[in-house]
Structure formats: C-alpha cells, structure tokens
Amino acid sequence: MTNKSHELLNMLGLDKNNQAVFQDQKTAHLVVIGQRIISSRTVPGLEVDAKEQGGGVLVRIRLSEGVCLATPVHTCFGVVHNQEDQLIKIEVCLERNSSARFIAHCLFPKAEHVRHSMDAQIMIAEGASMGYQERHYHGPYGGIKVIPKATVKIGQGGRYTSDFTLTDGRVGSLEIDYDVEASDDSVVELTTRVFGHGSDDIRIRERIVLAGKNARGLIKSRIAVEDDALAEVTGITEGNAAGVRGHVDCMEIIRDRAVAKAIPIISVIHPQAKVTHEAAIGSVDKHQLETLMAHGLTPEEAVDLIVKGMLE
Amino acid sequence: MNLLELSDIRFTASGRTILTGLTLTIKAGEIHALLGTNGTGKSTLANIIMGCEGYYPESGGIYFDAILLNSMKMYERARLGICLAWQEPARFEGLRVHEYLTLGAATEPPEVFLRLVGLNPSAYLDRMLDRFLSGGERKRIELASVLAVRPRLAILDEPDSGIDMLSTDDIIQVLDHLRSTGSAVLLITHREEIAAAADRASRLCGGRIIATGNPRQISSSFKTRKCISCDGMVRDDK
Numbered sequence: 417m418t419n420k421s422h423e424l425l426n427m428l429g430l431d432k433n434n435q436a437v438f439q440d441q442k443t444a445h446l447v448v449i450g451q452r453i454i455s456s457r458t459v460p461g462l463e464v465d466a467k468e469q470g471g472g473v474l475v476r477i478r479l480s481e482g483v484c485l486a487t488p489v490h491t492c493f494g495v496v497h498n499q500e501d502q503l504i505k506i507e508v509c510l511e512r513n514s515s516a517r518f519i520a521h522c523l524f525p526k527a528e529h530v531r532h533s534m535d536a537q538i539m540i541a542e543g544a545s546m547g548y549q550e551r552h553y554h555g556p557y558g559g560i561k562v563i564p565k566a567t568v569k570i571g572q573g574g575r576y577t578s579d580f581t582l583t584d585g586r587v588g589s590l591e592i593d594y595d596v597e598a599s600d601d602s603v604v605e606l607t608t609r610v611f612g613h614g615s616d617d618i619r620i621r622e623r624i625v626l627a628g629k630n631a632r633g634l635i636k637s638r639i640a641v642e643d644d645a646l647a648e649v650t651g652i653t654e655g656n657a658a659g660v661r662g663h664v665d666c667m668e669i670i671r672d673r674a675v676a677k678a679i680p681i682i683s684v685i686h687p688q689a690k691v692t693h694e695a696a697i698g699s700v701d702k703h704q705l706e707t708l709m710a711h712g713l714t715p716e717e718a719v720d721l722i723v724k725g726m727l728e
Numbered sequence: 729m730n731l732l733e734l735s736d737i738r739f740t741a742s743g744r745t746i747l748t749g750l751t752l753t754i755k756a757g758e759i760h761a762l763l764g765t766n767g768t769g770k771s772t773l774a775n776i777i778m779g780c781e782g783y784y785p786e787s788g789g790i791y792f793d794a795i796l797l798n799s800m801k802m803y804e805r806a807r808l809g810i811c812l813a814w815q816e817p818a819r820f821e822g823l824r825v826h827e828y829l830t831l832g833a834a835t836e837p838p839e840v841f842l843r844l845v846g847l848n849p850s851a852y853l854d855r856m857l858d859r860f861l862s863g864g865e866r867k868r869i870e871l872a873s874v875l876a877v878r879p880r881l882a883i884l885d886e887p888d889s890g891i892d893m894l895s896t897d898d899i900i901q902v903l904d905h906l907r908s909t910g911s912a913v914l915l916i917t918h919r920e921e922i923a924a925a926a927d928r929a930s931r932l933c934g935g936r937i938i939a940t941g942n943p944r945q946i947s948s949s950f951k952t953r954k955c956i957s958c959d960g961m962v963r964d965d966k
Contacts, residue, residue: 638821667821706780707818711831711877712806725822 421447421455428494428523429553437490444489448473450500459485462516472503472533479544481511488517488547498559499529506536508546512571515545522552527588528559535565540602542571552582558614560588567595570602572628577605583727587616587645594621600628600657607636609727612645612674623652626660626689633662640723641674650679655689664693669700669723730791731756731912732777732881737788739769739776746772748935750788754881759903759913761923761943763950764932770916771815773932774883777914778812779805792881806832809880815889815916817870819859825869826853832877841872844905846898863890871902882906883914888922900925920947 417438425435425447438445438455444462447454451468458464461483465476479485495502510516524530540546554560570576576596587610596604606622618641624633635651653662668676680693700722708718730753737750746769754760764770775783777790779802790797797805811832820828829838839849845868855861857869867890874882887899896919903925906913917923929946931939939946 701818702781703814703816703818704820706778706802707814708831709802710778710806710810710812711873712803713831714803718803721823722820725820728822 417447417455424449424454424496425492427496427525428492428521429525430492430521430523434490434521438492440487443487444485445491446475446489447492448475448502448504449492449494449496450502461485461514462489471501472505475504475506477506477508479510479514479516481514481541483511483514483516485516488519488549490519490521492521492523493532493534494521494523495527495530495532498526498557501531502533504532504534506534508536508538510540510544510546512541513543514541517547518549520548520550522550522562524560525553525555526557527555528557530560531563532560533563533565536567538566538568538576540568540570540574540576543573544571545575546577548576548578550578550580552580554582554585554588556585558586558588558616560586561591562588563591563593565593568597568604570596570598570604572600572602574599574602575604576602577607579607579609581609581727583609583611586614587612587618589617590619592620592622595623595625596633597625597627598631598633601630602628603632605634605636607638608649609638610640610647611723611727612639612641612647614643614645616641616645618645618647618649620648621650621652623654624662625654625656626662626691627656628660629657630659631657632660635664635666637666637668637678638726639666639668639676640671640727641668641676642671643674644672645674647675648677648679650681651693652681653683653691653693655682655684655686655691657686658688660686660689660691662689662691664691664695666693666695666697667726668695668697669726670697671699671719729756730754731758731793732914733789733791734773734777735789735791737773737776737785737790739772739783739785741772741782745935747776747785750932750936752930752937752940754912754914756880757907757910757912758928759907759915759926761915761917761926761929761946762932763917763923763929763946768932769935770932771885774812774885774914774916777805777883778802778810806877810883811874811877811879811881812883813870813874813885813887815885817866818857819861819866820857823857824853825855825857828857828869829873829876831873835878836876838872838876841875842869844875844901845869845872846895847872864895868895868898871899875902875905878909879911881912881914883916885916886918887915888917888919896921920951923947
C-alpha cells in the first residue's frame with residue numbers, strides 16, 4: 417500500500433487500527449475511492465479481480481473450494497470529496513465448504529452531494545459460509561444517497577450473515593434492498609442498525625425466501641430516529657418448504673417529530689413451515705427508563721444509554 | 729433517627745383508593761419488612777417512595793432525611809441515596825451486566841456484588857441484560873446492582889419471588905451486606921423466614937399500616953390473612 421493510499425484512508429477518517437489491517441500482508445483487502453481502485457491484496461485461495469469500467473468499479477471475488485480464511489477480508493469504499501458518485505458492482509462466489517468473513521468500511525465523511533450505489537450478487541455454494549459486516553460513516557451534513565442492493569443465493573447447508581451498521585453521524589438517504597434465497601438446511605441472518613437524525617430518510621427492504629427444507633431465516637432491525645427523520649422498514653420472509661423457520665424482529669425507537677414504520681410481511685405456502693414476526697415502535701420503554709433513573713441517571717442519560725444499547 | 733417518614737399518604741388510581749392515611753417510618757440502618765396480601769399496595773408504596781411516573785400521592789408527605797421528596801424527580805431521589813429493586817426487573821438489549829453494575833458510583837468492582845448474590849462473575853459479567861437471562865438470574869443481578877450503588881435506603885420489592893427456595897440464604901446475605909454498609913432497607917416480602925431477618929416489620933392492610941413491631945409477631949398475625957381492624961377493605965378517610 418502506497419503513502420498516497422494511506423493519506424486517502426486518513427482523509428476518509430479510518431481509524432489507526434483499521435489502517436494497520438490494510439498494511440497486513442496476511443489480510444486480503446480492496447480499497448476503492450470514488451471511481452478508482454487504490455489498493456488490493458489477495459491471499460491464497462482467494463481471487464479478487466477489480467477493474468474500473470463504465471463510470472464505476474466492477475469487482476469479482478472467488479473463494480476456492482474448501483478454503484477457510486482465518487482473517488476477514490477488508491474492503492474500503494469511500495468518497496473523499498464533498499461531491500462525487502460512486503458505483504460499485506460486486507460478484508462474490510464462495511465455492512463448496514469454503515468460509516470467509518468480509519468487513520466493509522464505507523466512509524463518506526464530507527458528503528454533501530454524494531451518491532453511493534452498491535450492487536452485489538452473492539453465490540454461496542453448498543456448505544459454504546459467509547459473514548458480511550458493513551460499517552458506514554456519512555459525516556455530519558446528510559448530503560448523501562446510499563443505495564445498497566444485494567441478491568444472495570445460499571446452497572444446501574450454507575450460511576450467510578450480514579450486519580449493516582450506521583449509527584454515527586447523519587444517514588442522509590438510505591435505501592437498502594436485500595434479497596436472499598436459502599436452500600435446504602441453510603441459515604441466513606440479516607441485521608440492520610441505523611440511527612437517523614435531522615431529515616434523514618431511511619428505507620429498508622429485506623426479503624428472505626426460505627426455499628429449501630429446514631432452512632432458517634432471521635431479519636433483525638434496530639432503528640432509532642429523532643428530529644424529523646423517517647424510517648420505513650419492510651421485512652419479508654417466505655416459508656416455502658417443510659421444516660423451515662423464519663422470524664422478523666423489528667424494533668424502532670422514535671423521538672421528537674420523527675416517524676417510524678414497520679411492515680413485516682410473512683407468507684407461508686407449506687403446512688410444515690413456520691414464520692413469525694414481532695415489531696415494536698415507540699418511545700423508550702418506560703420501565704427501562706425508570707430502572708436507569710432509579711440508579712441516578714437523568715432522563716436524557718437514560719434514553720441515550722437505552723438507544724445506544726439497542727443499536728449495539 | 730428516622731431516615732424515611734411517610735406521613736398520612738393518600739394515593740388513588742383510576743378512581744380507586746389504594747392507600748389512605750398511611751404513615752410509616754424507617755430508621756437509619758434499619759431493615760424494615762413490609763407484609764401484606766396481594767393487591768394491598770406494597771409495590772405501589774415502593775413506587776411512590778422512588779417517585780415513579782404516575783405514583784405521586786394526592787396528599788401526605790414523603791420525607792427522606794428530613795427533606796420533602798414529593799416534588800423531586802426520580803433520579804434526584806436516587807442521587808439522595810434511594811434505590812429500588814423492582815419485582816420484575818427490566819430487560820435491556822445491548823447493556824452488559826458489568827456496565828449495569830457500574831452505572832452508579834460503585835465503590836468496588838462488579839465481581840464483588842455478583843458473588844454476594846450467588847452468581848459466578850466470569851459467567852455473567854459480559855452477558856447482556858436481555859431476555860436470555862432467566863427471571864431468577866435477572867433478579868439476582870438487580871439485587872447486585874442495588875448493592876453496587878451502596879444506597880442509604882434500598883427498597884427491595886419481593887426479592888425472593890422467582891428465585892429458587894435454596895437461595896433464601898443468598899437474600900439474607902444481601903440483607904446482611906446492606907446492614908453492614910449502613911443501608912436502611914424497606915423489604916417487601918411474603919416469606920416469613922426472610923421477614924425474620926428484619927429489625928422491624930409492618931403490616932399493610934386496607935390501604936394503611938395496621939401494625940408495626942417485632943417481625944415474628946407481625947409475620948404471625950399476617951399468616952392468618954385476617955385483619956380485625958378492616959378485613960382488607962380500604963376505608964377512605966377523605
């Protein structure tokens with residue numbers, strides 16, 4: 417990684433620990449700033465083919481059969497300037513019985529007129545496992561539109577977990593759209609944590625199709641909104657085969673003039689399938705609040721702690 | 729010297745009188761058991777002392793160390809040294825046991841207080857206070873949190889409910905610890921063997937305290953569940 421690349425990571429506000437990860441020779445990484453590929457590294461068993469094309473960046477990632485990566489693959493997608501568009505297309509293939517974790521740092525610290533689009537196609541073969549963490553920071557201005565879209569197919573006995581976190585700074589406009597299809601005996605868990613302020617606009621649509629027998633699915637959303645922010649969370653789970661179990665769990669806390677909506681959609685077409693949902697929207701739970709105040713916290717301190725805990 | 733004085737408290741909810749003419753004192757460092765059948769207003773009284781929302785008396789005074797609490801907020805009362813362990817403690821996502829036990833100005837590390845309530849610190853410090861803890865585990869942690877803030881007055885609302893019989897000794901140990909640190913305790917319980925650990929006891933019936941005295945005598949009269957003065961009926965003095 418060059419000095420210039422480091423300088424760019426600094427400008428994005430990436431902390432020192434994570435910057436060190438991008439220097440580690442044993443850790444695979446990819447850094448894309450704006451429309452340019454700044455740095456990449458692979459490790460044995462992992463192919464990363466990234467190229468700039470058509471006003472965006474196309475990335476193909478393939479993990480060979482049976483390869484299990486001990487350390488996560490780190491990616492960094494960001495925009496240094498206050499205005500720029502970034503378009504990323506990613507195709508990921510985890511071959512049979514392979515496993516890897518991916519950590520994506522998505523950083524837009526000065527965003528005033530920024531658009532970030534991510535379109536991912538993910539194939540997880542039989543017995544393979546993929547963990548994906550996406551951590552966002554959009555700066556204090558709210559001038560960003562982020563559109564993460566993913567289509568995931570999980571093979572028999574495979575596993576996919578994703579964890580999207582955007583809890584510091586403004587959100588801007590966020591439109592998450594995930595579709596996951598789970599085969600026999602596979603497991604999928606989608607977790608989203610977002611804290612909206614100002615006029616932030618949060619729209620989340622996540623859909624799990626439990627297509628194969630005994631597949632398991634969980635959609636978990638933890639959203640807090642304050643000021644004039646809006647959040648609309650749609651969690652869709654379809655139980656289409658024998659023995660499948662699905663659950664949609666949405667919790668949203670609102671303050672001030674913020675508005676939150678939860679739309680759980682569950683559909684079952686097999687008599688031996690079971691899909692459940694729970695949604696809770698409202699201000700902070702009174703009993704929690706009083707419990708903390710009985711320990712000497714002011715109402716403001718107590719609310720902050722409850723919201724922070726929910727988003728952890 | 730009286731630490732807490734409740735004077736002629738009257739409280740109604742949804743048009744129903746719950747407490748009327750209630751007077752009670754708790755001395756500094758005293759463990760005071762409060763007995764009463766279900767629905768007599770024991771938990772209501774605990775909430776009134778703590779200042780929970782919706783639990784403000786219509787009349788009467790709540791004095792703590794001679795300071796009138798009636799218009800004080802809950803956290804202000806907590807900062808004076810009052811702490812309440814609820815009968816059904818709240819669950820929190822994302823809040824770990826060690827964080828919960830250090831919310832107040834804890835004088836000792838949280839491990840100490842977990843051991844005092846019969847929990848192994850290494851198994852619990854990093855756990856979340858969420859729904860995956862059993863009711864009994866959560867109650868023990870609630871008691872540990874009260875110990876951790878070293879209150880001047882601890883209100884324990886049925887600390888024994890939801891905890892297995894064998895751990896009565898653990899609760900007695902908690903009371904002994906509070907006594908050793910000079911804390912006064914208002915102990916709400918139905919169990920004679922736990923009430924017996926108190927210095928004094930009062931019986932709540934018909935919205936008021938009908939007797940105060942030796943815990944064994946009060947427990948004995950409570951066991952009959954009969955009240956010769958009001959037969960459990962709230963006689964509204966208003």
